[in-house]
Structure formats: structure tokens, C-alpha cells
Amino acid sequence: MKILVDTSVWSLALRRPDKFPMTVEQEATVNALADLVRDGRAVLIGPIRQELLCGIKTQTQFDAVRDSLAAFDDVALTTQDYESAAQAFNSCRANGVQGSNTDFLICALSIRHQLPVFSLDRDFSMYQRWLPLHLHAPVEP
Helix, strand or coil: CCEEECHHHHHHHHCCCCCCCCCHHHHHHHHHHHHHHHCCCEEECHHHHHHHHCCCCCHHHHHHHHHHHCCCCECCCCHHHHHHHHHHHHHHHHCCCCCCHHHHHHHHHHHHHCCCEECCCCHHHHHHCCCCCCECCCCCC
């Protein structure tokens, strides 16, 4: 089964400075991502690619992250995905749950393609209360 990997997981793997050691849980997350990539199961969308590349301070690091992601085609977003994302936003907001436009695009695409979301962002657990969203199981260290 393919897994839609969120910015938080990619960022941990590709943007974390080497001078900061990872926790056991973070290492397990990066290893789980490596397994998904090796198995051809990791899925990426354009808005996540953009989030990953935004805010990088050096051209060298930007190029390295961009080049690492070049192996992944973006799953195409449709008008239906944007409309579904807006509906998901409205449903969650009506129930007191806020989120970003990118998060709700991730939710919409995940639901349409039945792709579990692999994220470190706890907001997805909140969305799951109001949306038929599946999350990739947390990694045990």
C-alpha cells in the first residue's frame, strides 16, 4: 500500500542539521521513511514539495533537498481535491478544529486515493475525528 508522507517526516529526514542528534523515536521515523522509499511506497504531492523547499537558508541545502525529492513524481491534484479540501476545512472548523490549506489538501488526496498519511503532526489525529482519514501507524523504536 502506498503512503502519503507529510512534510514533517520528510523534513526530519532531509532538513535536520547533522549537529543535532536524533532521538530513538526520530531515528525510527527516518528508518520507516527509508523503508517506504526503498519499497516504492512513499507518495509526494506538490504542496508538500513546496513546503519542504521553503525557508531553506543556503542554496547548497536547497539543491540537496530538491535533488533528493527529484526521484518522486507528484500525485496530481484535481479540482475535486481542492473542493474536497475546502469541505474538509469547513467540517473540521465547524467542530472547532483548525488547520492549514495544505493539511486539508493532504486529507482530501488521502481520502480520494485511500492513502494513509504518515505524519508527525498531531493535527492529523484531530482531523481524523471528523474526516474518514487513515494514518500510517506510528513507528515503535
